[in-house]
Amino acid sequence: MTTNPPQAGVPGILPEGAGPQGLDTKFLQQLDSAHYLHPFTDHAALREHGARVIVRGDGIYLWDSEGNKIIDGMAGLWCVNAGYGRTSIADAVHAQMLQLPFYNSFFNTTNVPAVQLAALLADISPPQFQHVFYTNSGSEANDTIVRMVRRYWQLAGQPGRQAIISRRNAYHGSTMAGASLGGMAGMHAQGGLPIPGIHHIGQPSYAEGGRGMSEAEFGLEAAGWLEASILALGPENVAAFIGEPVQGAGGVIIPPSTYWPEIQRICDKYDILLVSDEVICGFGRLGTWFGCELMGFQPDLIAFAKGVTSGYVPLGGVLVGGRVAHLLTEKGGDFNHGFTYSGHPSACAAALENIRILETEQLVERVALATGPHLKACFASLVSHPLVGHAETCGLTAGLNLVRRNGETVHDCEPFASTHVVGMLCRKHMFDNGVIMRAVGDRMIVAPPLSITVGQIDEMVERIRYCLDLTLEEVTQRGWMD
Ligand SMILES: *Cc1c(COP(=O)(O)O)cnc(C)c1O
Numbered sequence: 001m002t003t004n005p006p007q008a009g010v011p012g013i014l015p016e017g018a019g020p021q022g023l024d025t026k027f028l029q030q031l032d033s034a035h036y037l038h039p040f041t042d043h044a045a046l047r048e049h050g051a052r053v054i055v056r057g058d059g060i061y062l063w064d065s066e067g068n069k070i071i072d073g074m075a076g077l078w079c080v081n082a083g084y085g086r087t088s089i090a091d092a093v094h095a096q097m098l099q100l101p102f103y104n105s106f107f108n109t110t111n112v113p114a115v116q117l118a119a120l121l122a123d124i125s126p127p128q129f130q131h132v133f134y135t136n137s138g139s140e141a142n143d144t145i146v147r148m149v150r151r152y153w154q155l156a157g158q159p160g161r162q163a164i165i166s167r168r169n170a171y172h173g174s175t176m177a178g179a180s181l182g183g184m185a186g187m188h189a190q191g192g193l194p195i196p197g198i199h200h201i202g203q204p205s206y207a208e209g210g211r212g213m214s215e216a217e218f219g220l221e222a223a224g225w226l227e228a229s230i231l232a233l234g235p236e237n238v239a240a241f242i243g244e245p246v247q248g249a250g251g252v253i254i255p256p257s258t259y260w261p262e263i264q265r266i267c268d269k270y271d272i273l274l275v276s277d278e279v280i281c282g283f284g285r286l287g288t289w290f291g292c293e294l295m296g297f298q299p300d301l302i303a304f305a306k307g308v309t310s311g312y313v314p315l316g317g318v319l320v321g322g323r324v325a326h327l328l329t330e331k332g333g334d335f336n337h338g339f340t341y342s343g344h345p346s347a348c349a350a351a352l353e354n355i356r357i358l359e360t361e362q363l364v365e366r367v368a369l370a371t372g373p374h375l376k377a378c379f380a381s382l383v384s385h386p387l388v389g390h391a392e393t394c395g396l397t398a399g400l401n402l403v404r405r406n407g408e409t410v411h412d413c414e415p416f417a418s419t420h421v422v423g424m425l426c427r428k429h430m431f432d433n434g435v436i437m438r439a440v441g442d443r444m445i446v447a448p449p450l451s452i453t454v455g456q457i458d459e460m461v462e463r464i465r466y467c468l469d470l471t472l473e474e475v476t477q478r479g480w481m482d
Contacts, residue, residue, distance in 0.1 A: 023065040025053055025065040026050070028053050028065065029050035029051055029053070032050070032051045032053075033046065033047050033051075052431070053065035057080075057084025058083075058084050058085035059083045059084060059449070059456075060072055060084075060448055060449050060452050060456055060460075062084070069434060070431070070434050070435065070436055071435045071436065071448075071456070071459065071463065072084075072436050072448065073435055073436045073438075073446040073448050073464075074436050074438050074445075074447055075311075075448055075449045078248055078279075078306055078307075078447045079306035079307055080311045081284055081285070081306075081354075081358065081363070081449060081450045082310040082450070082451055083310075083450075083451035084449075086312070086353075086357065089309075089310070089350050089353045089354055089357070091353075092349045092350060092352065093312070093313060093346050093350050096113060096345055097346050100112075100345055101346055102341075102344060102345060103345065104340060105338075105343040106338065110343070111343065111345040112345070113345045113348035113349045113351075114134065114343035114344075114345060116348070116352055117132075117348040117351050117352050117355075118132045120355060121317075121319060124289050124355065125290060125302065126290065126293060128298060128300075128321040128322050128323075129302065129320065129321055129322075130322065130325065131319070131320040131325040132317050132318065132319055132320065133148070133317055133320060134315070134317045134339075134342040134343040135318070135339055135342060136314045136316055136339060136341050136342075137314060137316045138172075138173050138178070138279035138303060138305035138316050139173025139174050139178035139179075139316075140173075140175065140178075141173075141279070141305055141317055141318050142172045142173050142178045142181055142277065142303050143173075143176075143177040144318050144337060145242070145275055145318055146164060146177045147335075147337050148301065148318065148320070148335070148337070149239045149273050149275070149301070149324075150239060151332070151335060152239075152324050153239050155327045155328070155331060155332055156327060160236055161236065161237060161238060161239040162197045162237065162239055163198075163199055163233050163237050163239060164181065164197060164198050164199070164238075164239055164240050165229050165230070165238065165241045165242070166181045166182070166198060166199070166200050166241070167201055167203045167204075167243055168183035168185075168200045168202055168203055169183050169203045169205075169247065169250040169251075169253070170184075170200075170203065170242075170244060171184065171247070171248060171250055172242065172277055174187070176193070176195055177195060179193050179194070180193050180195045180198045181194075181242055183250075199229060199233065201226055201229050202222060202225050203247060203253055204218070204219060204253065204256065204259045205253045206218050206256060207390070207401070207410045207411070209221075210256075210410075211411045215256040215258075216256055218256055219255060219256030219257065219258030219259035219262065220259075220262050222256075222259055223258070223260075223263045223266060224262075226241060226263060226266050227266045227269075227270075230266070230270050230272065235271070235272070238270065238272050239273060240272060240273035240274070241263065241267055241272055241273075242275040242276075242277055243275075243276070243277065244276075244277045244280065244291070245260070245276060245278065245281045245286065245290075245291025245294065245295045246280070246281055246291060246394050248281075248447070249440070250440065251441070252392065252394070252397050252398060252399035252443070252447075254393075254394045255295070257295075257296075260296055260297040261296050261297060263297065264298065273300045273323075273324070274299045274300050275299055275300065275301045275302075275303070276290070276291065276297070276299035276301070276302050276303070277302075277303045278290050278291055278292070278302050278303060279303055279304060279305045279316070280306060280307075280447070282302065282304040282307055282308070283307030283355075284358055284363055284364035284450050285307065285396060285397060285447065286367070286372075286394055286397070287364065287365075287368030287395040288395075289364055290302060294394075294395070299321065300321040300323050300324055301318055301319065301320060302318065302319035303316070303317075304316060304317055304319065305317070307354075308351050308355075309347060309350040309354050310350075312350045313347045315344065315347040315348065315351055358450070361451070363450040363451060364450070367395050367396050367450055368395070370454060371452060371453070371454060372393070372394075372395045372396055374457050375393055375396060375398055375457055376398070378457060378458070378461040379391040379392075379398045379400060379461075381461075382400055382464070382465065382468070383400075385465065385469075387403070387471060387472045387475070388400050388401070388402065388403070388468065389401040389402070389403035389406055389407070389410065389415075396450055396452070397445070397446065397447040398446050398447075399440075399443050400443070400444050400445075401413065401415075401442060401444075402416065402423060402426060402442040402444065403415055403416070403442070404480065415442060416442055417480075418441070420475070420480050422442050422475055422480070423439030423442040423443065424439050425474060425475070426439060426471040427439040429474075430467045433463055433467050433470070434463060435460055435463040435467065437464065444464075448460065
């Protein structure tokens with residue numbers, strides 16, 4: 001650790017002592033450590049090793065400042081669906097910035113890309129969606145949803161409907177409302193969360209809660225927790241239920257096929273708004289444009305972000321179904337909500353070009369018909385590894401559990417002691433050997449760019465298998481397999 005932080009404004013690109021990318025990695029790490037507070041990061045731990053400096057991307061590959069080439073198995077943060085290095089997105093944003101970099105949509109004004117994107121989103125989303133409200137992120141989309149559903153019930157003459165039901169281990173963002181909707185205990189422990197009126201039921205994780213049941217039975221059981229919660233709160237007090245079609249940050253939790261249709265039935269029965277957080281599942285991740293289409297339900301509202309621009313420029317929003325849009329636009333008056341950058345023309349230009357790429361290269365269909373099934377077969381084959389308990393795949397996202405003892409079913413596998421942090425150890429081997437997986441406890445997950453080819457999936461899985469071997473060697477040496 002330096003006691004004399006380098007001066008701000010000193011360029012990080014130095015000819016002398018520079019690595020293969022022409023960058024002085026140590027120097028950048030010192031500046032980073034001295035000035036940059038990272039999201040969701042333990043800075044004491046970060047200081048010890050220094051941050052890895054990512055300098056370039058192309059397709060599914062990243063390069064760090066030391067010249068290492070890495071397969072990005074997480075598409076940035078679940079968002080670079082079209083892959084890195086898309087010149088046409090950069091060109092579209094460049095052209096828009098020269099034409100009109102920014103104008104707001106307040107006070108009865110609009111801009112061309114925001115209008116074009118709204119119409120395109122109405123076209124590619126399920127038929128009940130004809131309207132969009134723009135934000136800059138997924139968190140802001142979910143904040144918007146909290147205000148919008150409560151406003152809806154006010155307009156509908158049932159202002160008592162304030163409660164929103166979500167799930168434990170859900171991720172809905174990091175703002176006050178987003179983190180409150182989310183079910184992450186570690187986030188609720190900081191900052192006085194959740195805000196009032198948010199309630200959580202259990203997650204539909206068969207591995208966690210399905211012992212002694214078939215998957216189909218468990219799906220109905222887990223959906224039943226919603227009905228129990230509605231009855232406990234009183235249906236006249238419940239505004240909405242929100243969930244991710246497949247939970248992402250929670251560890252790629254794929255619900256049984258019986259779950260979402262039963263959730264839909266329960267919401268219909270009690271007249272409760274159904275909200276699908278599609279920040280990860282939207283824009284092709286599951287092999288359909290939106291995850292609700294695969295899971296078989298018709299939400300009233302959809303939160304989106306990440307994949308809408310493949311992360312090239314921040315953009316998020318809420319797709320608003322006919323039921324809510326009708327009241328808001330016909331008898332709502334002012335909805336006193338919005339952001340300076342709602343409908344940002346440069347961000348909307350990025351989204352338009354990104355969606356054009358997904359369409360013309362038929363990447364969503366490719367996930368459904370080719371790359372998704374191939375990833376599934378590859379992950380199924382990893383289960384033969386002595387360290388892998390079970391693996392699940394949905395579209396182009398997958399998770400596998402690292403276990404001490406392999407069992408017949410998911411419920412017979414024996415996990416490692418929680419203090420052994422095998423997931424983090426495995427993640428380090430992966431990063432050091434050119435592939436990025438994310439560790440959620442001892443569950444290792446991937447969500448690569450949708451542009452990945454079948455051959456590149458083989459290359460990724462080959463590296464994953466090699467790193468599982470290295471991890472097995474290390475945990476065996478440490479005596480954790482005994
Ligand atoms: C990432 C994520 C969010 C939050 O989006 P930000 O752009 O980080 O605010 C919300 N919901 C889900 C499901 C996400 O994965």
